[in-house]
Amino acid sequence: MSDPDLSSPLIHRDQPEVVISIDHDDGGEEGYIPAVVGLQNQEPPRVPRGFQSDNLNNPFGFLSEAEPPPTTVDPFRNDTPGVSGLYEVLKIVVCLPIALLRLVIFGASLAVGYVATKLALAGWKDKHNPMPRWRCRIMWVTRICTRCILFSFGYHWIRRKGKPARRDTAPIVVSNHVSFIEPIFFFYELSPTIVASESHDSLPFVGTIIRAMQVIYVNRFSQESRKNAVHEIKRKASSDRFPRLLLFPEGTTTNGKVLISFQLGAFIPGYPIQPVVVRYPHVHFDQSWGNISLLLLMFRMFTQFHNFMEVEYLPVIYPSDTQKQNAVRLSQKTSHAIATSLNVVQTSHSYGDLMLLNRASELKLENPSNYMVEMAKVASLFNISSLEAVRYLDTFSSMNPDSSGRVTLHDFLRVLKLKPCTLSKGIFGFIDVEKAGSITFRQFLFASAHVSAQPLFQQTCELAFSHCDADGDGFISVQELGDVLKHTMPNSNKDEVQGMYILLDDDKDQRISKDDFLSCLRRNPLLIAVFSPILAPA
Numbered sequence: 001m002s003d004p005d006l007s008s009p010l011i012h013r014d015q016p017e018v019v020i021s022i023d024h025d026d027g028g029e030e031g032y033i034p035a036v037v038g039l040q041n042q043e044p045p046r047v048p049r050g051f052q053s054d055n056l057n058n059p060f061g062f063l064s065e066a067e068p069p070p071t072t073v074d075p076f077r078n079d080t081p082g083v084s085g086l087y088e089v090l091k092i093v094v095c096l097p098i099a100l101l102r103l104v105i106f107g108a109s110l111a112v113g114y115v116a117t118k119l120a121l122a123g124w125k126d127k128h129n130p131m132p133r134w135r136c137r138i139m140w141v142t143r144i145c146t147r148c149i150l151f152s153f154g155y156h157w158i159r160r161k162g163k164p165a166r167r168d169t170a171p172i173v174v175s176n177h178v179s180f181i182e183p184i185f186f187f188y189e190l191s192p193t194i195v196a197s198e199s200h201d202s203l204p205f206v207g208t209i210i211r212a213m214q215v216i217y218v219n220r221f222s223q224e225s226r227k228n229a230v231h232e233i234k235r236k237a238s239s240d241r242f243p244r245l246l247l248f249p250e251g252t253t254t255n256g257k258v259l260i261s262f263q264l265g266a267f268i269p270g271y272p273i274q275p276v277v278v279r280y281p282h283v284h285f286d287q288s289w290g291n292i293s294l295l296l297l298m299f300r301m302f303t304q305f306h307n308f309m310e311v312e313y314l315p316v317i318y319p320s321d322t323q324k325q326n327a328v329r330l331s332q333k334t335s336h337a338i339a340t341s342l343n344v345v346q347t348s349h350s351y352g353d354l355m356l357l358n359r360a361s362e363l364k365l366e367n368p369s370n371y372m373v374e375m376a377k378v379a380s381l382f383n384i385s386s387l388e389a390v391r392y393l394d395t396f397s398s399m400n401p402d403s404s405g406r407v408t409l410h411d412f413l414r415v416l417k418l419k420p421c422t423l424s425k426g427i428f429g430f431i432d433v434e435k436a437g438s439i440t441f442r443q444f445l446f447a448s449a450h451v452s453a454q455p456l457f458q459q460t461c462e463l464a465f466s467h468c469d470a471d472g473d474g475f476i477s478v479q480e481l482g483d484v485l486k487h488t489m490p491n492s493n494k495d496e497v498q499g500m501y502i503l504l505d506d507d508k509d510q511r512i513s514k515d516d517f518l519s520c521l522r523r524n525p526l527l528i529a530v531f532s533p534i535l536a537p538a
Contacts, residue, residue: 073257073258073345073347073349074255074369074372075254075255075257075258075260075347075349075353076252076253076254076255076290076291076353076354076357077255077290077291077369078255078286078288078289078290078291078292079255079286080284080285080286080300081290081291081292081296083300085284087284088284088285091284091303091304091305092303095302095303095304095305096303098302098303099299099302099303102152102153102154102302103152103302105148105149105151105152106149106152106153108148109145109146109148109149109152110145110149110205112141112145113141113142113145113146113149113205113209114205114208114209116138116139116141116142116145117139117142117208117209117212118208119138120135120136120138120139120142120212121135121208121211121212127214129241130214130239130241130242130243131212131214136191139191139212142187142209142212143187143188143191144188146184146185146187146188147188149184150181150184150185150188152302153181153298153301153302153307154301154302154304154305154306154307155181155185155306155307155309156306158185158309158310158311159308159309159310159311160310160311160312160313161310161311161312161313162312162313162314162315163313164189164190164274164313165274165313165316167240167243167244168240169272169274169316170244170271170272170273170274170316171237171238171240171244171245171271171272172233172237172244172245172246172247172266172269172271172272172273172274173186173190173192173244173245173246173247173273173274173275173276174246174247174248174249174266174273174274174275174276174334174338175246175247175248175275175276175277175278175338176248176250176254176256176259176276176277176278176338176342177248177250177251177252177253177254178253178254178255178256178278178280178287178288178289179253179280179287179288179289179297180253180289180294180297181280181287181309182248182278183246185278185309185311186246187209187213189311190243190244190246191213191243192213192243192244192245192246193213193214193215193216193236193242193243193244193245193246194210194213194215194216194245194246194247195215195216195217195218195229195233195245195246195247195265195266196210196215196216196217196218197217197218197219197220198217198218198219198225200215200217201215201217213243214236214242214243216229216232216233216236216245217229218265220251220351221385221386221387226265229265230265230268230269233245233247233265233266233268233269234268234269237269237271238269238271245266247265247266249262249263249264249265249266249267249331249334249335250262250263251263251350251351252351252354253288253289253290254288254290254349255286255288255290256278256279256280256288256342256344257344258344258345258346258347258349259335259338259339259342259344259345259346259347260346260347260348260349260350260353260376261346261347261348261349261350261376261377262331262334262335263350264327264328264331266331267327267328267330267331267334268327270319270324270325270327270330271319272316272317272318272319273316273317273319273330273334274313274314274315274316274317275314275317275334275337275338275341276311276312276313276314277311277312277314277338277341277342278309278310278311278312279309279310279311279312279342280307280308280309280310281308281310282307282308285300285304285307287301287307291357312341314337314338314341315337317330317333317334317337319333347374348374348375348376348377349372349374349375349376350374350375350376350379350386351375351386352375352376352378352379352385352386352389353372353373353374353375355386355387355389355390356371356372356373356375356386356389356390356393357369357371357372359371359390359393359394360393360397363393363394363397365397365401365405366402366403366405367403367404367405370404370405370440370441371393371405371441373389373441373442373445375389378445378446378449381449381450382446382449382450382452382453383453384449384452384453388449389445389449391523392441392444392445392448392449393441393445395415395523395524396441396444396445398415399411399412399414399415401441402438405440405441406436406438406439406440407438407439407440407444408437408438409425409428409437409438412428412439413428416503416524416526416527417496417499417500417502417503418489418500418530419489419492419496421489421490423488423489423529423530424489426529427526427529430447431443431444431447431526447526448524448525448526449525451525451526451528452522452525457525457528458518460528460532461517461518461521461522461528462514462518464517464521464528464531465514465517465518467484467531468480468481468484468517468531469514470483474513474514475511475512475513476501476504476511476512476517477511478497478498478501481497481500481501481504481512482497484531485497485500485530488529488530488531488532489530500530503520503524504516504517504520506519506520506523
């Protein structure tokens with residue numbers, strides 16, 4: 001069993017307390033700095049720390065945001081991904097017969113729950129309205145089966161603190177997300193409607209059960225899907241005929257040691273919210289679903305004497321009139337309550353960081369956690385999507401980063417087909433704000449994203465193509481590209497011009513169309529500096 005002091009606050013009542021209020025009603029976003037610059041009739045932006053020196057020789061002098069300091073926290077790391085220590089080995093050996101019995105209980109409970117759910121769903125066509133009561137009564141069989149599943153995983157008893165609020169008091173419940181265990185528990189405890197990824201619908205057994213929960217599906221990469229999900233959340237939260245709604249606003253599982261950024265879907269409707277905190281006290285076995293496979297995590301759960309779980313229902317948060325109109329403030333108030341109860345810090349990581357982490361692992365990069373950037377902060381600064389960040393990581397990985405995740409000037413120039421010259425060294429020097437002679441993915445991403453976020457970036461790219469297409473035939477020839485490069489990269493030889501030509505030929509049809517040119521610059525926005533001198537008169 002874990003140390004009982006793990007959940008006690010770090011600041012005791014006899015110590016001075018510092019209270020930071022986030023409940024402002026002045027109409028502005030505290031701490032927000034606009035990322036878009038270059039607009040007329042506004043005060044010039046301050047020169048940020050990190051870009052104050054060498055500004056005259058900076059090929060991207062229009063950039064205005066300093067790079068926020070990186071964090072070394074990995075919110076997705078499971079501390080016990082493998083079996084270590086004699087005690088754990090002996091425990092697994094002793095528990096193997098018990099694990100077999102638990103596996104039988106798990107399989108039987110899943111099968112019975114699946115059959116009961118199929119019966120409850122049979123012939124039900126009107127999914128737009130609440131499930132009829134007689135069908136809900138059948139679902140009680142499934143709910144009991146889920147408690148048996150929790151028992152099979154070693155959760156023989158679950159400590160609860162506080163009580164769930166009435167549905168008419170708090171129609172929306174939000175919780176931190178550590179493992180696949182929480183959805184099972186909440187289905188048994190509350191039988192709520194959940195918001196889940198569309199991919200869950202195709203999961204064997206699980207997809208059928210969550211359909212009976214009148215799940216709201218969402219595709220996190222589709223703006224239209226997210227908009228429809230918010231509409232459904234509003235519709236179902238406003239009617240007492242539907243079950244209460246359960247959301248995990250972090251959007252993915254973490255190790256529970258920090259609280260990552262919240263998605264806003266639960267807070268846009270502006271209804272009262274009950275936060276719930278889930279803890280898994282442990283000493284030898286970390287139950288979080290992080291960098292560990294599902295099968296291994298289940299096996300480790302089956303081979304424990306008992307797994308500890310604590311659920312704490314926090315007081316209902318009633319949004320003020322201002323917060324009803326400002327989902328960000330309501331989410332901040334809720335996340336602050338959960339983080340305080342957990343006694344953890346809040347970070348700006350998001351599901352996008354998990355995508356970067358997984359992609360870095362797929363690319364077999366050393367220390368994949370070096371490539372997380374606190375994606376929620378990056379997205380708010382530069383309006384960049386997680387998919388775009390992953391594409392930048394693909395480019396960065398081709399530069400052969402070392403074990404610390406850093407890239408040298410030579411490899412940077414090699415991938416972008418730039419020759420060593422004043423301009424190319426200036427581009428690299430701008431990214432290398434530490435003047436260390438090498439750059440990190442975070443620095444590369446910030447520079448690339450900020451260039452592409454500039455208001456005139458698209459217009460500048462189109463103008464650059466027009467200047468390069470000297471004969472106006474809609475394509476850039478090797479000769480035309482060479483004429484342009486001699487102004488920015490003097491003395492470029494035939495192979496160097498050909499290398500840049502191949503890079504710009506996005507569809508590899510041996511000619512550079514406007515679409516090729518613009519697509520390449522969207523993927524490699526730093527290359528716009530190569531064409532900036534020819535645009536100076538315009």
